[in-house]
Amino acid sequence: MVVFNEKELMAKEKKNNPSFVKTIWREIRNDKMALGSLILLMFILLAAYLSPLFVDQTALTRVNFFNNWKPPSADNWLGTDDGGRDVFGQLLLGTRNSFTIGLSVTLIAGIFGLTVGLIAGFYGGIVDNIIMRIIDFLMVLPSLMIIIIFVVSVPKYTIFGFILIVSAFAWFGKARLIRSRALAERELDYINASKTLGTPSWKIMSFELFPNLSSLVIVNMTLTLAGNIGLETGLTFLGFGLPAGTSSLGTLISYARNPDIVQNKWWVWLPAALLILVMMLCINYVGQAVKRASDARQRLA
Amino acid sequence: DEGTKDPVKEDDSKPAAEKEKEEPVDPEAALVFPLEVTNTATAKEDGELTFGLVSDSPFEGTLSPVFYSGAYDADVMQFFVEDLLATDGDYLITNDGAATYEISDDNKTITLKIKDNVNWHDGEPVKASDLLYTYELLGHPDYVGERYDFMIENVVGMPAYNKGETDKISGINVISDKEISITYTEATPSLLSGIVTYPTPRHHVGDVIAGELTMEEIVASDKIRVNPIGFGPYKVAKIVPGESVLFERSEDYWRGKPANKTVVLKVVSSATALEALKKGEIDFASVPVDQYEIAKKVENVELLAKVDLAYTYIGFNLGQWDTDKKENVTDPSKKMSNKLVRQAMWHAMDNDTIGKELYHGLRFPATTLVIPVFASFHDASNPGRAYDPEKAKALLDEAGYLDVDGDGIRENDKGEEFILDFASMSGGETAEPIAQFYIQNWADVGIKVQLLDGRLHEFNAFYDMLKASDPKVDIFQGAWGTGSDPDPSGLYGRTAAFNYNHYTSEKNDELLEAGTSEKAFDLDYRKDIYNQWQELMVEDVPVAPTVYRYALTATNKRMVNYSIEAGTPNYNPWMWGVSE
Amino acid sequence: MSLLKVNKLKVHYPIRGGFLRRVVDQVRAVDGVSFELEPGETYGLVGESGCGKTTTGRAIIGLNKATEGEILFEGNDLAKLRGSDRRQHTKDIQMIFQDPYSSLNVRKNVLNIISEPLRNFERMSPGEELKRVQTLIDRVGLNPESVYKYPHQFSGGQRQRIGIARALTLNPKLIIADEPVSALDVSVQAQVLNFMQEIQKEFKLTYLFISHDLGIIQHMCDRIGIMYKGRFVEEGTAADVYNNPQHLYTKRLIAAIPEMNPEKRFEKTHLRQSINEAYRTDYDSYFDKDGRMFDLKKVSDTHSVALQ
Amino acid sequence: MLTFIVRRTLIMIPQLILLSLIIFLLAKAMPGDAVTSSFMSNPNVTPEQMEKMREKLGLNDSWYVQYGHWIGNAVQGDFGQSFTHKQPVTALLAGRVGNTVLLSFGVLIVTYIIAIPLGIIAGRWTDSWADKMIVTYNYFAFATPLFVFSLLMLFLFSFILGWTPIGGSVDIRIETGSFDYIISKVKHLILPVMSGALLATFGTIQYLRNDIIDTKLKDFVKTARAKGVPESKVYTRHILRNSLLPIAAFLGYEITGLIAGSIFLEMIFSYPGLGQLFIQSIMGRDFTVVTALVMISGTAAIVGTMLSDIILSIVDPRIRID
């Protein structure tokens, strides 16, 4: 009887005490804008990631000069590019690549920055000092320039290389952010409590400190993810983006290099530009809901 | 100029460096463009002409023919720097310029006589020793630049001077203030087209030989960057570095009064060039191919074009460069060693479509390795290898490259897998689709080609690979700008470092040798030799030339007396004017 | 034998400055403190803000490094032990924190909070663990099912009790309570104080009770140490200190307690004024020329004062 | 303050040496070199001459010899000779740096002129329609690639409306130093500056808005209201000062992106500056210029952060540096 009751109570309590993820979901559900954004985003991403199922990739890379620069039509929903290739298909593939890049960069930089930031913030003192001096140095590196030099220097240049290079310059800002929060957080008594309870440092970092920074991390990650989707756009324009022939939203937008294309061949670059905008907006709206979820004062739900 | 090797970036619609002289339009070309503006009104007395220097980066501003390296600086210099000898439509020197010449009977010595009224912009007369100074600078041991070339080294005594063994160039003899003779070690027809005749104002820039300043100082000096002088029709009034130049009429130009009071040169980006023309902000400029279609439609713009001194090709890796012997070695074990396969691959390429569809006719299929610009040497009767996939298949069958396992891809004559790695340069926007297109063409005849490393290579990386005879590369796409000298030995000779195909044959050695021998001063002889050579190349296919190209110049319709045809009176900048 | 003996404990924080960021000075947060705790007693540490109470407590439990001095716990000098040795001993010392809001990890439920020390020191199946936690939680007066709740679902007093339950998990001998009730409302404060007294008896605990509220200290403690600027001013039983304060500073501290009887408010004001006056005139006899306290001197068996 | 500056300057030295080493190694790793690139523009150079040029330029030495050479000269302010420009790098950069500074500071100032009022409006009247519009604008600014926007601006203002020049930094026909000259410079600057600034507002607006919303709830704002300070003054005197503080401090950080930030604008508007030079030099493998530019950027960044710290210590009484 008691046991049964306890189980029931336990279930009830568990239900009443949603995890952070559930809180986020509840928050999103209560914000029409965020919910709409999430659905739209999911739709776009599903279309993009499932595109290999219904887009013939070999046909997409097949050049047909008799068909180049064709405006949108029933055959080519978004017209064709300079090689007569279907822009719509490339848009789907490009979204997949760009999103993968954005997500990977966000995750890699996020995880690395998080680890370094946590270590610096948790230990403080001399460890923090050394790490921060290194980060200070990295912060003043002219990253765009060095990325460009990197891109030119590496012999094998692939999407993966691109992700690594960009991530290499994206983590330290995060590390700094995390570190400053961790420094403040470690002064709080629950960390002291763990220390006095004999919990080892790595456990404190990963099971005490980290969960309390997780909302900061998640909020920061969603917002940077929005920024990172269009990451390669600028580099591609300068000619240092992804290897040629890899479709990405940046490659498509980079067609907008001269007035003729901007004006008369809008179908090549405009959809990609709009898609980036839409995805950024969506992620941003979702991000804001996440931000609210992490801050009880602002919660709608 | 003696000119041969000039790798051109795909889509680099800029004419190859030096001043171009053109040829009548190739009969095969699909399009016909005028070479001269149609406006025949008289030029405005004190007009202003604006030249748009189409470039996405600023010009370097080394405004001395000795030291400059960028083609853009040459564009700037055309208004105020002149060669002493003029050239005709065949790129051959004439006596119409600021100096006259005579060639000795042994074809080894040329004597120049500078006309009396030829003065520098500061009023000083142009002297024979100024031309000597040019040679003294170019051959100087401290000279770091790319203008020290074959025809300079060919001057008697130059190698010794260049090594610093002597401070006199024994082959150059200043006879008087206005007369100078230059003697060459070897007699070659290049003497008529590849000789350096621009003087350097010794009094203005300072004398390195006399120890007034060092080579480094002279290069960096304001005398060639801020207030350079020449004896051309216009003098430099003002320079905004990298961006624009203001020229003023040189009142005592030796030919007479230049047409305009001022000439303005400004850099416009390729994206904006056409718009600037349309708005009349510039009067003439070269137009990138990708804007041809819109340029055609612009009301007040007229398009001139001539075939450029360049061609694009697919090269086949046939061997290595032997660094010790400094020569190319053909290696029969290379994948591409079978001539029939090479021929087939040429037949398989649909260059016509590329020219017509992608370039709107501004490029057309190439037939031989001597471009049609050299009308006397280009063998118009040689059809090259036209697009013919059936023939290509037949050739492959003949070579024994058959699809043994039935997967649609041919195996080699031993029945082994046959996949080619293709290196191509990135850069131009069309580079990628073109590479893709060729791969498709070859696939159509059953040859599997893939991009080396799965992507295009950047210019420097590409040439690094070729230079190192990277064995990974089986075939590659490149482009050469030929100078104004038809001699191809710099690209295909046994000892040519730029012979990235590493193709050698005795017949080839023989023909190339003959083409520049003293006998070749005879035009018919030379023509015959080059016809033979072209035939050899079409047979052996060390490279498959793909397309010849047009270079487009757009002019505002108010421009008069402007021609892009070398040797005509209106080719000279002093004639160019604007009407009301 | 005393349970804990603190001997000439010093904790200094370096102040860095100058061109090379060298240590130019020290904050003498704790500057030579000695006291002993007998098993089962409650020892009060009072003083104004910044006098080093917390630092002393943290040094004992190992959150701060002692610059100098000994901390003898059951005869072992904690200040010299490192790593796991120290962990074995500190197991017997636990801490109750001031702020019930920040001392509980808001991302963990009560079960995980309370079982944290168990997971560190004992191997238990989840079932045993749950049972143990539920007994404890029951003992501190919360419903057993609240183990699945998160800290924000509890009131301040309840949270403080969860904190206490956590501290009790390992059956400690000494509990350092650093201002355990100063963040709580009066009514809740009473709840926690009562509870602390109850469990003291039950678990035979020794308390080091840190507070700046003299009323609470008097209510809770057997012996009291008054701190000022990192040193002891006076030490004695509650009666010694409250009824017979010797040091001027102690008197001032006691006079600062608000008077609960409205009738006597003017007397109290006057008392404070006269102490302030004494401060001005007699300062030199209570502090040395550097403004530091003298060493403690016994005035009776139980009572010591920092006088010349 | 002086100690602070001296110490930071001393810390700078190892940082810069490290930076130079990194750049140097990276530059060496790039395929090709200045000589490879030069033969692209010149048809006639012989392989022997190219070899000789390499020898002359020291390109055949091992990297540490080259580096030692380079750093030795760099310490004396000599960054070597630009290969493509045939000119000392210092002279070359000196000629360009003015334009870039003008452009980036123009962008910076205009960004502030636009962003600060908008940020204030959005922060003060949160959730009003004005706020919503500003936030929307901000998203657009965030998502729009600079080069696309710049091209559109060029298209609209130069091509269609003809209000602004197509490119360049000044009209050469106008006498240097005259009043018209200044006007002409400004005219050439307007479009690139506006294009840059309209998109660069993102960070500032976002930051200011959030900060004002935060500051609004602070106790001292309540104190101010309780003093009877009129609402407008509450904003100007209390909230804004606090929220603008970090922005003032960012001023220093802005120098960090000086060259990189102007690359796009300079490319599109044919505005000859350091950014354009950087890309040109990378393409042409003009290592000396590339290295010098990165070093300048790095130095600017270090000085910028230092400047930020100094500014912050001046405007914020709570922060003291010594």
Added chain:
Amino acid sequence: MGNPVLEIKNLRTSFSIKGNYYAAVDDVSLTIHENEVVAIVGESGCGKSALALSIMGLHNLKSTKLEGQVNFKEQNLLNLPVSKLNKVRGRDIGMIFQDPMTALNPLATVGRQIEEPMDYHMKLSRADKKKRVLNLLRRVGIKNEQRVFRQYPHELSGGMRQRVVIAIALACDPVLLIADEPTTALDVTIQAQIMDLMKELQNQIKSGIILITHDLGVVAEMADRVAVMYAGEIVEIAEVRELFANPLHPYTRSLLNSIPANMEAKEKLHVIEGIVPSIQNLDRTGCRFAPRIKWIPVEDHEVNPQLHEVEPGHFVRCNCYKNFHFPEERVGAETYVVT
């Protein structure tokens, strides 16, 4: 007791939470006279600050509803537009906030912040203003006033800052001073100093003071009259001696009993069961304290509890006080309050 300065009549302050309004201050009526210190006590969350902010009109009007009257100088402050209210704030009514660490603008000098209200309410020359500020600083017990005038808040200790906050409130000689927990954030010794200072100042300026606190000790030392608040309502008002001598409402008595001071050591303290309900969860029918004294029968409470004047000036809400007793063995509070 002088003339009334401020008359609060049936004030109700409601906050909007997810679209619904909940009253945090419920039907509060209170009069403050000249030269009188009225203390408002109660546990955290019972609506003390909400009441103070309502008087000053400092609530965010978008999410707050104010009903009733706050009469000051023949005008109802609740109906006054902000521009007119600004003439009252800082001049006639001064306010002291709880946390001196956050109540001062970190970027302005102390002098500037004390001067500020004078800018808006008094026409003074610069020199006069400065003189006045220095004078004020001296009056709040700051000795090196010249230096403090130029200092920034972060350079001062907590006690000094609280003095500055008091100086600001006094800048324009207000007739009413609202002090919201002025000593809570301070150390005991500093608290004593500030209490003494406020008493002294009150003797000088003769204004009315609303003193909000949860510390009954502070009340006993400072107040003339005490209003005990619970869950938004005043449950008991009396003259201070009367209240401490004769606390009636169960809530007042419970509070007094839970304080450890002056008690036989180690005796059990009284614990009030339960917690203050949040405004959303508050049951607004019947006696609001009833859920925390469950052992008192429901019949003892009024259905609609009203304030009853038990003795002149002593009001108690709800009749349950009549039969109230503690569950413990101990007798009423008065025995030990008198000691």
